[in-house]
Amino acid sequence: MIPAASYAAPAARAPLGPYHFQRRDPRPSDVVIEILWCGVCHSDLHQIRDEWGQGQFPMVPGHEIVGRVIDTGHDVKGFSPGQLAGVGCMVDSCRECPSCREGLEQFCEKGFTGTYASKDRQDGTPTQGGYSSVIVVDEAFVLRIPDNLEPAAVAPLLCAGITTYSPLKHWKIGPGSKVGVVGLGGLGHMALKLAHAFGAQVVQFTTSPSKRDDAMRLGADIVVMSNDSAAMKEHAATFDFILDTVSAPHDLNAYLQLLKRDGTMTLLGLPDTPPTVHGGPLLFGRRQLAGSLIGGIAETQEMLDFCGQHGIVSDIEVIAIQDINEAYERMLRSDVKYRFVIDMASLSKDTR
Numbered sequence: 001m002i003p004a005a006s007y008a009a010p011a012a013r014a015p016l017g018p019y020h021f022q023r024r025d026p027r028p029s030d031v032v033i034e035i036l037w038c039g040v041c042h043s044d045l046h047q048i049r050d051e052w053g054q055g056q057f058p059m060v061p062g063h064e065i066v067g068r069v070i071d072t073g074h075d076v077k078g079f080s081p082g083q084l085a086g087v088g089c090m091v092d093s094c095r096e097c098p099s100c101r102e103g104l105e106q107f108c109e110k111g112f113t114g115t116y117a118s119k120d121r122q123d124g125t126p127t128q129g130g131y132s133s134v135i136v137v138d139e140a141f142v143l144r145i146p147d148n149l150e151p152a153a154v155a156p157l158l159c160a161g162i163t164t165y166s167p168l169k170h171w172k173i174g175p176g177s178k179v180g181v182v183g184l185g186g187l188g189h190m191a192l193k194l195a196h197a198f199g200a201q202v203v204q205f206t207t208s209p210s211k212r213d214d215a216m217r218l219g220a221d222i223v224v225m226s227n228d229s230a231a232m233k234e235h236a237a238t239f240d241f242i243l244d245t246v247s248a249p250h251d252l253n254a255y256l257q258l259l260k261r262d263g264t265m266t267l268l269g270l271p272d273t274p275p276t277v278h279g280g281p282l283l284f285g286r287r288q289l290a291g292s293l294i295g296g297i298a299e300t301q302e303m304l305d306f307c308g309q310h311g312i313v314s315d316i317e318v319i320a321i322q323d324i325n326e327a328y329e330r331m332l333r334s335d336v337k338y339r340f341v342i343d344m345a346s347l348s349k350d351t352r
Contacts, residue, residue, distance in 0.1 A: 001025060002032065005347050006132035007321050008058040012050035015325045018350045019058055021128060023136045024120075031079050031142045032071035033087065038130035039064025039156040039314070040340035042186065042247060045328050047117050051272070056117055062130030063089045063115040064158040064341075066151045076139045084151060086143040086304070087135060088158035089294050091115050091127060095140075103296040105141075131321060133347055143301050146308025153313035156186065156339040157304060159294065160314060164191040164243065165303040166295035167266045168198055171241050175199035180235075180242035182226070182255060184211050184218075187245035187268055189315060189338040192219040195243070197310045203235070205255070214337070218315075226254065237285070239263055249273040256281035256289065264288040314339045320346035 001022035008019035026032050044061035046052055065087040069079050079085055092113035093105040100108050113121055116129030129135075145154055164187055173179055177200040181191045184206055195202045196219030204215035205226040212223045224231050232254060239258045247269035255265055256277070267290070281287055295303065307313065315338045319327050327340045 002134055002136065004128070004132045004134050005350065006060045006128065007324055007347075008060045008128070008131070009048040010058050012048070012055055012057065014048075016048070016061075016131070019060065021058075021060075023134055024123075024125075026071060026073040026136055027122075027138070028073040028075040029139050030073045030136050031069055031076055031085060031139050033065070033067040033085050033135050033137065033142070034070045035065055035067040035130055035133060035135055035344045037066045037152045037155045038062040038342045038344060039159065039316075040319075040324070040327055040331065040342065041156075041159050042331060043159075045331060056119075056126045059117055060128035060131050061116055062132070062342075063087070064155045064160070065115070065130035065135060066145060066155045066158075067135070067344075070134075072139075078139055078144075079142060084145040084147075086145050086154065086158050087115060087130065087137050087141065088143065088162065088300055089115055090297070091118075091137050091141050092121050094121075103298040105296045106294045131324070131342065131344075133344065141297055143297070143304060146304060148308055148311070149313050152318055152341050152343070153316050154304070154307075155341050156190070156314035156316065157307055158300070160186045160190045160339060161194070161307065161312075162295040162300045162303050163187055163268055163292070164245070165194050165306070166299055167243060167268070167292035168194055168241075169299070170292065171264055171266065173198050173200050173241055177201070177240045178238060179203070180205055180239050180255065180258065181220070181245065182242065183245035183269070184215055184338075185245065185334060186314075186336075186339045189218050191243050191245060193312050195219065197306070197312060203239070232258065237261070241266070243268065245269055247271055249275070251275075252289070253278050253281060256287055259285065259287045261285045262287070264290055266290045266292050268292060314341075316341045318343050320349070322346060322349065
């Protein structure tokens with residue numbers, strides 16, 4: 001067994017604190033990774049609060065992982081010690097269902113194995129995430145990190161990056177597309193960067209005039225105040241695609257009316273309160289309301305390579321693991337631009 005230092009939530013809604021546990025010895029196809037950086041996702045907060053149910057505690061969160069390979073099983077072909085490697089939201093799937101065979105492991109019909117708060121498919125032990133010193137993952141779910149990108153700023157690409165890249169790719173966004181982005185946070189800022197790199201005309205929707213300059217810096221061509229009815233009306237029936245990144249309850253109907261005929265609005269957030277959607281904007285325009293969930297492993301690697309080619313990373317604030325509980329409070333206040341990333345070397349302070 002491999003000893004791992006970490007920060008974990010001992011119970012639902014409890015503050016995170018130091019926790020020591022054992023990782024498995026590498027199986028023949030496993031890669032052992034010393035974790036250097038781990039992004040902080042809003043879903044980490046949902047999970048430690050057990051807001052989605054069925055939480056397993058103690059829980060070590062974290063699924064935006066960048067580290068260095070330190071060992072491999074004897075069947076591993078694609079990774080060797082010393083290489084940078086990444087791990088995202090999944091560490092396994094059934095690999096047999098139609099979705100898995102099509103490279104869409106995120107839609108595994110038997111349920112994918114989450115990087116944390118899930119159970120290992122072989123031995124049933126709880127999976128633990130990236131707020132830790134080391135992780136052991138099957139090679140099929142390990143990703144290559146582009147050499148030209150700052151590793152700390154790559155970490156959020158493993159969730160926020162692929163969550164926004166996948167729908168842009170699926171709905172064939174490119175030059176000539178008019179794309180709206182609702183929300184300017186961890187997901188929204190990546191949506192701006194990626195949609196801009198895809199060659200689309202990009203419009204940021206916000207209720208905060210103070211965000212205008214940042215939105216333009218990140219890739220927006222136009223910024224629209226969504227609480228200004230006249231400004232919204234100017235864009236009625238002009239959008240090919242709208243990407244809604246907001247997790248808080250909000251009105252979807254105002255955005256649906258901005259879509260062209262056959263346009264699509266895709267939801268990435270999961271508000272606690274189900275939205276009320278009026279059928280009119282959908283019926284009178286054959287518009288579509290859809291959802292999207294991360295991406296498969298092949299598509300995630302494609303996204304990383306795309307970001308390497310275009311020099312795209314997340315805007316981050318690096319923190320020590322000892323500051324994680326404060327970071328959660330700041331995240332609830334939207335007091336971060338735009339993603340916290342934990343320097344996992346800070347774990348050593350708890351072992352002195």
